[in-house]
Amino acid sequence: MPVEIPVEKWPGRVVEETLGATAAEGGTRSRVVKVGGENTLPFMFTDGEMPNPPRVAIEILDRRPKDWSPLLLEAWGDVVDDPAKWAKAAEEAGADLVLLQLSLTRDGDRPTTAADARAITRAVLQATGLPILVFGPGQVDADNELLVAVAEEAAGERIVLGICEEKNYRTIVAAALANGHLVNGRTAMDVNLAKQLNILIADMGLPLDRIIMDPTTASLGYGIEYGYSVMERLRLAALQGDKMTQLPMLVTPGFEVWRQKEAKVGEGVPASWGDWRQRAVLWETLTATNLILSGADIVVLRHPETVKRVQAYIDRMMAR
Amino acid sequence: MALTGLQIYKLLPQTNCKECGFPTCLAFAMKLAAKQAELSACPYVSEEAKAQLDAAAAPPIRLVAVEGPGHRVEVGNETVIFRHEKTFYHPPGLFLRVKDSWPLEQVKGAAKAAMDYSVTYVGMNLHLDGVAVEAASGNPEAFAAAVKAVREVTDRPLILMASDPAVLKAGLSAADGVRPLLYAATAENWQAVAEVAKAANAPVAVRADSLDALADLTEKVKGIGVPDIVLDPGVRDPAGTLTTLTHLRRLALKKNFRPLGYPIITFPGEGASDTIEEAQLAAEHIAKYAGFIVLDRFAPEMVYALLAWRVNIYTNPQEPIKVQPGVYEINNPTADSPVMITTNFSITYFSVANEVDGSGMPGWLLVADAEGMSVLTAWAAGKFDAEKIAKTVKTTGIEEKINHRKLIIPGAVAVLMGEVEEELPGWQILVGPREAVDLPGYLKLWKSF
Ligand code: B12
Numbered sequence: 061m062p063v064e065i066p067v068e069k070w071p072g073r074v075v076e077e078t079l080g081a082t083a084a085e086g087g088t089r090s091r092v093v094k095v096g097g098e099n100t101l102p103f104m105f106t107d108g109e110m111p112n113p114p115r116v117a118i119e120i121l122d123r124r125p126k127d128w129s130p131l132l133l134e135a136w137g138d139v140v141d142d143p144a145k146w147a148k149a150a151e152e153a154g155a156d157l158v159l160l161q162l163s164l165t166r167d168g169d170r171p172t173t174a175a176d177a178r179a180i181t182r183a184v185l186q187a188t189g190l191p192i193l194v195f196g197p198g199q200v201d202a203d204n205e206l207l208v209a210v211a212e213e214a215a216g217e218r219i220v221l222g223i224c225e226e227k228n229y230r231t232i233v234a235a236a237l238a239n240g241h242l243v244n245g246r247t248a249m250d251v252n253l254a255k256q257l258n259i260l261i262a263d264m265g266l267p268l269d270r271i272i273m274d275p276t277t278a279s280l281g282y283g284i285e286y287g288y289s290v291m292e293r294l295r296l297a298a299l300q301g302d303k304m305t306q307l308p309m310l311v312t313p314g315f316e317v318w319r320q321k322e323a324k325v326g327e328g329v330p331a332s333w334g335d336w337r338q339r340a341v342l343w344e345t346l347t348a349t350n351l352i353l354s355g356a357d358i359v360v361l362r363h364p365e366t367v368k369r370v371q372a373y374i375d376r377m378m379a380r
Numbered sequence: 381m382a383l384t385g386l387q388i389y390k391l392l393p394q395t396n397c398k399e400c401g402f403p404t405c406l407a408f409a410m411k412l413a414a415k416q417a418e419l420s421a422c423p424y425v426s427e428e429a430k431a432q433l434d435a436a437a438a439p440p441i442r443l444v445a446v447e448g449p450g451h452r453v454e455v456g457n458e459t460v461i462f463r464h465e466k467t468f469y470h471p472p473g474l475f476l477r478v479k480d481s482w483p484l485e486q487v488k489g490a491a492k493a494a495m496d497y498s499v500t501y502v503g504m505n506l507h508l509d510g511v512a513v514e515a516a517s518g519n520p521e522a523f524a525a526a527v528k529a530v531r532e533v534t535d536r537p538l539i540l541m542a543s544d545p546a547v548l549k550a551g552l553s554a555a556d557g558v559r560p561l562l563y564a565a566t567a568e569n570w571q572a573v574a575e576v577a578k579a580a581n582a583p584v585a586v587r588a589d590s591l592d593a594l595a596d597l598t599e600k601v602k603g604i605g606v607p608d609i610v611l612d613p614g615v616r617d618p619a620g621t622l623t624t625l626t627h628l629r630r631l632a633l634k635k636n637f638r639p640l641g642y643p644i645i646t647f648p649g650e651g652a653s654d655t656i657e658e659a660q661l662a663a664e665h666i667a668k669y670a671g672f673i674v675l676d677r678f679a680p681e682m683v684y685a686l687l688a689w690r691v692n693i694y695t696n697p698q699e700p701i702k703v704q705p706g707v708y709e710i711n712n713p714t715a716d717s718p719v720m721i722t723t724n725f726s727i728t729y730f731s732v733a734n735e736v737d738g739s740g741m742p743g744w745l746l747v748a749d750a751e752g753m754s755v756l757t758a759w760a761a762g763k764f765d766a767e768k769i770a771k772t773v774k775t776t777g778i779e780e781k782i783n784h785r786k787l788i789i790p791g792a793v794a795v796l797m798g799e800v801e802e803e804l805p806g807w808q809i810l811v812g813p814r815e816a817v818d819l820p821g822y823l824k825l826w827k828s829f
Pocket residue numbers: 247248249250253276277278282283286287316700720721722723725727728731732752753754755756757758759760761788789790791792812813814815816817819
């Protein structure tokens with residue numbers, strides 16, 4: 061009995077964006093990384109194309125992490141004391157992108173200054189040839205101050221500035237506009253909020269191919285289903301032709317998973333949770349894999365083993 | 381797919397005789413479409429129309445059940461492609477495969493370990509659903525012995541896997557007391573396998589490498605009189621599985637294509653080289669449309685992750701999982717035990733309650749009615765503010781149970797401290813840690829605050 065394959069031809073397409081700039085384009089990256097561009101749900105090649113695979117960014121901090129799981133510290137070793145070395149190690153671990161997370165304070169608990177942020181960004185740019193993303197500490201005043209400095213320091217490198225939220229987007233978008241960067245716009249798991257922020261950012265004159273949207277996510281077992289469904293809805297809206305949702309999506313499963321007990325700690329947990337090392341990597345791997353299936357174009361991860369796992373899966377999916 | 385009132389009307393006698401209790405056939409048809417009337421109320425409807433209406437009323441993906449004396453697994457009857465469109469209803473059955481070519485002790489050991497496994501997640505006791513026994517030996521006695529060994533350690537349903545109908549039969553008689561899924565009918569053996577399934581009133585899986593061939597097979601098997609069918613489209617790699625299972629879901633729901641309107645069985649282990657990779661594939665199958673998933677590897681951490689993921693994906697997106705607001709007593713608290721407050725979102729409540737419980741320290745946990753939202757979500761939505769916290773303290777009667785006036789609020793809402801102090805005169809408000817994991821350490825120091 062001949063069965064007609066039910067193909068979905070979508071009218072819409074996600075904007076393709078280029079992260080990083082090589083010397084030819086006014087930067088110093090050894091290569092650029094493209095994201096987005098798909099006109100199909102993830103890996104549904106019978107419906108459309110997905111010119112770029114989902115990308116993996118490794119998150120590094122600007123100082124030794126204070127509250128990270130010992131498993132992460134063990135996996136990275138001494139490089140966590142030096143963001144430049146860490147960036148290089150991240151590249152060697154197979155990252156497509158490096159995400160530098162700035163902290164509110166430096167050693168000795170003095171506040172991170174604009175000068176610190178510049179120096180760290182410069183060092184990271186020198187240590188890796190990958191395109192980078194730089195996220196502020198997440199407090200409006202500090203973010204504004206530090207990210208403006210970072211944007212200037214990295215002028216021409218096409219980095220991604222984050223996190224750009226409703227309350228601080230003006231300053232960050234202005235900095236991106238002035239220095240040729242992209243922004244990562246974050247909203248709280250809501251289709252309309254995401255759309256609204258994209259509109260606000262675009263209204264300032266930043267072209268759509270320089271806006272990434274970050275709908276916020278959660279860990280497996282801790283609310284992932286909300287993030288999963290919001291991303292599916294955003295992607296369906298994009299494919300159906302809603303322009304202001306047609307942006308690549310970035311999510312941070314590494315951050316979400318490694319604050320949960322399943323990944324973070326090995327002691328005082330039920331025996332039914334099994335082996336800690338395996339469990340931790342599994343938790344991060346499954347969270348990221350599932351979010352990729354719901355439409356993530358960039359996943360930000362923490363453990364090098366997870367990076368391998370997620371990339372292996374992506375490779376198999378792209379190879380068909 | 382459900383018919384409209386007008387479509388149903390065309391199948392009725394259209395004589396308006398009123399015997400159904402409605403003034404016209406059309407009025408009756410409208411009620412039928414709204415599922416507010418039963419077709420049997422009309423004595424004049426033709427057999428042919430009845431059959432058509434029955435077929436139209438059947439779910440686009442057939443509900444298939446397997447059973448053991450201790451457990452029933454129902455899969456299929458899904459109505460949407462994306463969970464946000466409504467919800468997913470029937471979580472896929474997770475089975476562990478054992479083979480009759482292994483020593484019997486190993487078969488038994490593996491089955492027992494997997495069936496004894498259970499894990500508590502947000503107050504729910506989660507476990508695997510059953511065992512798939514494969515006749516790798518091809519020998520009826522060996523297969524029967526393996527099935528019997530598995531039955532000795534579990535009352536859960538089974539999947540019996542053999543290509544030789546005689547072997548399947550031997551397995552079936554050893555599976556006494558369960559209604560297993562028989563795997564699988566193929567182009568070569570379908571007739572005999574379907575006869576076995578029919579005699580046993582058991583569901584049967586059909587396997588073919590193309591959807592065309594698969595549809596042919598289901599029609600044949602159904603024709604013999606086996607209505608409960610499960611599909612194996614033969615794909616094993618993750619990309620092919622995602623594509624094919626998506627096509628099957630669309631065919632059933634969007635095209636109402638009956639020959640493929642059945643639940644699907646997958647074998648993630650056959651496309652994976654280790655536990656984590658198998659878990660990735662199984663996770664994909666949970667999210668994207670499997671009805672039965674047969675695992676080849678068992679590790680507690682892997683099963684825990686998959687069971688949690690299955691709950692997450694099958695949670696009704698319209699309705700967060702909540703706990704009852706009120707006072708919860710943990711580890712027999714007394715008048716001088718600490719008092720904490722949280723929200724009634726299940727995940728939130730259990731992450732806090734489990735930590736306090738695990739710390740061994742007694743405590744009172746107040747649960748505010750925050751409409752099932754997490755601490756920060758509820759705070760942002762105005763459902764967990766100073767007023768709500770104060771109200772919870774007042775209405776739970778906690779003040780009569782304790783001899784101090786110290787309340788620990790979640791670190792995530794530290795900003796509320798001042799306001800809560802104003803709302804609760806005489807109370808000292810303590811800001812607890814941000815993450816529940818850090819509560820045991822904090823509680824040790826509590827007396828000094
Ligand atoms: C899932 C989620 C949702 C879901 C709701 C899920 C639910 N049932 O609550 C949805 C999508 C519906 C949602 C909606 C909104 N959300 Co929301 N959401 C999240 C998300 C991703 C996860 C929340 C979660 O489940 N956490 C897990 C639980 C277990 O955490 P928890 O309750 O905080 O409990 C932990 C600790 O607080 C601690 N703890 C808990 N109780 C206690 C008690 C004591 C005594 C102690 C010591 C510790 C403690 O232990 C737990 C484990 O460590 C977070 C972002 C994130 N990744 O965290 C945003 C977030 C909470 N949401 C946010 C917002 C703004 C909203 C909205 C207002 C936005 C909107 N869309 O309009 C709405 C509000 C809802 C409404 N108006 O109806 C913001 C809050 C901003 C802020 N910092 O104030 C967040 C932080 C996202 C962000 N970064 O912007 N959200």
